[in-house]
Structure formats: structure tokens, C-alpha cells
Amino acid sequence: MVELSTLKLTAEGILKRGGEGSIYRIPGSNQLAKVYHPAARTDYRAKKVERMTRLKVTGGMSGAVAWPDEPITDNGKTVGFTMAKLDAKPLNRLLSNDECFKVDWCKRLKIVRSAAVTVASLHSAGVVVGDCHADNFGYTDSGGTVLYDADSLQLSDGRRLFPCTVAHDDCRPPEIANVDLSAKSALNERTDNYMLANLIFRILMGAHPYSGVRTSGSASSVSGAISSTVKKGEFAYETNPSAVPQYAAPYDVVGCLKPLFKCCFVNGAKDPSARPAALEWVQAIDKLSSEKMGHCAKHGSYPARMGSCPFCKAKAPTVKRPKQAAQAIARVPVATTAPVNAAAVAVALPAQTATKANARAIDAADVGWTIAKILGIGALVVVGIAAIAYLLPYILMGAIFIGIIASLD
Numbered sequence: 001m002v003e004l005s006t007l008k009l010t011a012e013g014i015l016k017r018g019g020e021g022s023i024y025r026i027p028g029s030n031q032l033a034k035v036y037h038p039a040a041r042t043d044y045r046a047k048k049v050e051r052m053t054r055l056k057v058t059g060g061m062s063g064a065v066a067w068p069d070e071p072i073t074d075n076g077k078t079v080g081f082t083m084a085k086l087d088a089k090p091l092n093r094l095l096s097n098d099e100c101f102k103v104d105w106c107k108r109l110k111i112v113r114s115a116a117v118t119v120a121s122l123h124s125a126g127v128v129v130g131d132c133h134a135d136n137f138g139y140t141d142s143g144g145t146v147l148y149d150a151d152s153l154q155l156s157d158g159r160r161l162f163p164c165t166v167a168h169d170d171c172r173p174p175e176i177a178n179v180d181l182s183a184k185s186a187l188n189e190r191t192d193n194y195m196l197a198n199l200i201f202r203i204l205m206g207a208h209p210y211s212g213v214r215t216s217g218s219a220s221s222v223s224g225a226i227s228s229t230v231k232k233g234e235f236a237y238e239t240n241p242s243a244v245p246q247y248a249a250p251y252d253v254v255g256c257l258k259p260l261f262k263c264c265f266v267n268g269a270k271d272p273s274a275r276p277a278a279l280e281w282v283q284a285i286d287k288l289s290s291e292k293m294g295h296c297a298k299h300g301s302y303p304a305r306m307g308s309c310p311f312c313k314a315k316a317p318t319v320k321r322p323k324q325a326a327q328a329i330a331r332v333p334v335a336t337t338a339p340v341n342a343a344a345v346a347v348a349l350p351a352q353t354a355t356k357a358n359a360r361a362i363d364a365a366d367v368g369w370t371i372a373k374i375l376g377i378g379a380l381v382v383v384g385i386a387a388i389a390y391l392l393p394y395i396l397m398g399a400i401f402i403g404i405i406a407s408l409d
């Protein structure tokens with residue numbers, strides 16, 4: 001336990017001011033302090049911090065989670081916590097296929113393996129990530145990952161649940177697609193498993209697992225198309241290969257991971273228990289990483305069994321596609337200079353902000369398309385009316401002429 005006044009925090013040392021608290025550099029230390037704003041110093045947060053610092057889940061995974069080290073107290077009341085300063089680049093920049101293909105295949109395998117190890121370790125300690133999205137991870141040059149915003153993780157003290165109340169829309173499994181998480185606790189290891197598979201797929205394939213698919217005519221919007229296919233488990237890579245987007249890497253590149261993706265996105269769409277656990281992903285990724293590699297001058301390593309570089313075969317993204325909207329948002333925090341203090345990044349872009357912005361981007365794309373349709377239909381109607389108006393006198397004259405002829409008979 002650390003007394004707030006002994007940390008000598010200053011306004012100049014603020015790395016990030018978030019909605020519930022600020023993150024400070026601690027002078028003379030390589031640690032950071034998260035201090036809640038006075039209005040956010042609730043009994044609930046204090047209890048959660050105390051529970052987390054007692055759990056010490058980072059024992060075997062130090063450096064992989066920005067886990068609270070010690071509670072910070074002010075006159076006996078817990079008002080925040082200390083944590084290690086862990087620098088990494090925002091992982092969400094790899095959700096864009098033109099960016100992710102610039103990162104060597106072997107390194108991407110290390111990154112997704114590291115994320116899976118983190119999730120497996122947390123699950124074994126009874127902790128649920130909740131919002132298991134690339135926005136909450138950073139990655140290092142050596143292929144490691146760091147999970148930030150640890151005080152939003154979900155855990156229990158045996159009597160009381162400290163729920164995670166946010167999750168990005170673009171990685172939610174069907175059973176929580178429309179659930180208000182602030183009103184109902186609905187996150188668990190199985191929702192984590194689904195979101196982890198989503199993260200792994202996107203970083204290895206350069207595409208969202210449900211992008212580029214419009215197999216049901218009822219979906220009138222981009223977001224509607226994705227949510228419709230998510231609910232039905234219409235994972236095109238397994239169910240309709242002709243519908244997969246060309247900007248994705250060829251699906252064969254993920255080799256032995258394919259059965260796991262099928263279990264998660266097809267069977268696991270309706271049956272959460274069918275989703276592979278984080279540890280299964282670790283084992284399969286190890287197998288994939290042990291393959292013989294080929295080398296491309298542009299992209300680096302790739303599985304030699306593919307014959308030629310699979311990433312050279314991926315087409316450049318087109319203007320309008322489901323992933324485009326999600327990626328545009330995913331890039332938002334990347335505008336900060338790298339490497340950045342990722343703890344600050346995690347707080348800078350709360351999950352709900354990304355989600356709303358994402359929805360706005362998708363809506364904007366849809367509105368544009370709707371306007372184009374209205375203008376096109378309008379133009380056709382105007383041309384039709386003009387043609388009828390132009391021909392009307394001739395039609396009338398013809399009718400009169402025929403009437404005259406008929407009357408002569």
C-alpha cells in the first residue's frame with residue numbers, strides 16, 4: 001500500500017487524463033500511478049483494486065499485463081494503484097491488412113501466440129478479459145504483447161463479481177451482440193475465446209472473419225451484413241469461399257488453425273462451448289510456427305508449403321467493404337507517435353468510444369450509398385417523365401388521326 005502524498009505526483013507528470021482517472025509518471029521510478037478522479041473513488045473500485053493487487057496474477061507473466069501492483073491510498077481510502085510502465089506499439093494498427101502484411105509472418109505468429117498465452121494465463125487465474133480486442137493490447141518489436149487497462153478486467157473475490165462492462169461491437173459473439181453490458185453482466189471465458197479467435201484471424205489474415213460477405217439479401221447495411229452473418233455462423237472461409245474478400249490473405253496460409261477457426265466461427269456461433277480455449281490456440285500456433293518458411297523480398301517469411309508468397313496475392317483494399325469502416329476507426333489511436341506509452345493509449349480510446357465511432361463510420365458509408373441510389377432513381381424518373389411529355393402530342397395526334405379514319409368508314 002502506498003500513500004498518495006508520498007508519490008509526489010505532479011500535473012506535468014500526467015500521461016493521460018481519462019474518464020475515471022489519470023495516469024501519472026511517478027518521479028524517480030519506472031512505475032506509473034493510476035489515480036481515480038474524486039467522483040470515481042467508489043467503494044466498488046477500491047474493492048476491485050484491493051482484490052487485484054492481492055491476486056498477483058502477473059507472477060508468471062510479468063510484462064504481459066499492466067496489472068495493478070499496489071493500492072494507492074489517501075487517508076486510508078484506496079484511490080488508485082501503481083503499475084509497471086510497459087511500452088509497446090498499439091496492436092490495433094495490425095488490424096489493417098496493408099499494415100499487418102508489412103509485419104513478418106513469424107513475428108505475427110509470435111504476437112498472436114503471446115496474446116493467447118495472456119488470455120490462457122488470466123483464465124487459469126479465474127480472470128476474464130471481457131473486451132478482448134486489439135485496442136487493449138500493445139505489441140513489442142520482439143513479438144510480445146502487453147494487455148492494458150487491467151482494472152477493466154473481470155474477476156470475482158468469491159462473493160462479489162467485478163464485471164467488465166464494455167466490449168467492442170466488431171468482435172462480439174452472437175449471444176452478446178445486442179446486450180447492454182453496463183446493465184447486464186454477460187462476459188465470460190467463452191466470449192473471450194471468441195474474441196481471441198477474432199483477433200488472431202484478423203492479424204494473420206488481414207481481414208475480419210465476417211467481412212466481404214453478403215449471402216442474405218435482407219442485410220441492408222454493412223453493419224447489418226456482418227451482424228447477420230455472425231449470428232448465422234456464415235463464416236465464408238468455410239461456408240462460401242467465393243464470397244471471401246480478395247484483400248485477405250489466401251485462407252490456406254493459416255494451415256492447421258483452420259479447424260479451430262471453423263469450431264469457433266461456425267459451430268461456436270451457436271454453441272459457445274465449441275469455441276477453442278486460449279491454450280488450444282497456443283498449441284496450434286506453435287505447430288504453425290514450426291513449419292518450413294519461404295522468403296519474399298517484400299513481405300519476409302511465409303509458409304513454404306504455399307509455393308509462393310501468399311501476401312503478394314492479396315489485392316489492395318477496395319473503397320467500400322465492411323472491414324474498411326472498422327479499420328478506419330482502428331487506426332484512430334495510431335495517429336500518436338510510436339513507440340508510445342501504451343498505458344496512455346489504452347486509456348485514450350475507451351472501448352465505447354471506438355464502438356460508437358465505428359458505428360458512425362459504417363453509417364456514413366451507408367448514407368453515401370443510399371444517397372447515390374436515390375439520385376440514380378430520381379434521374380431515371382425525370383428522364384421517363386420528359387420522354388412521355390415529349391411524345392404526348394404525337395400520341396394524341398395519332399389517336400385523333402385513327403379516330404378520323406375510323407369515322408370515315
Ligand SMILES: [Zn+2]
Pocket residue numbers: 296297298299300309310311312
Ligand atoms: Zn510477398
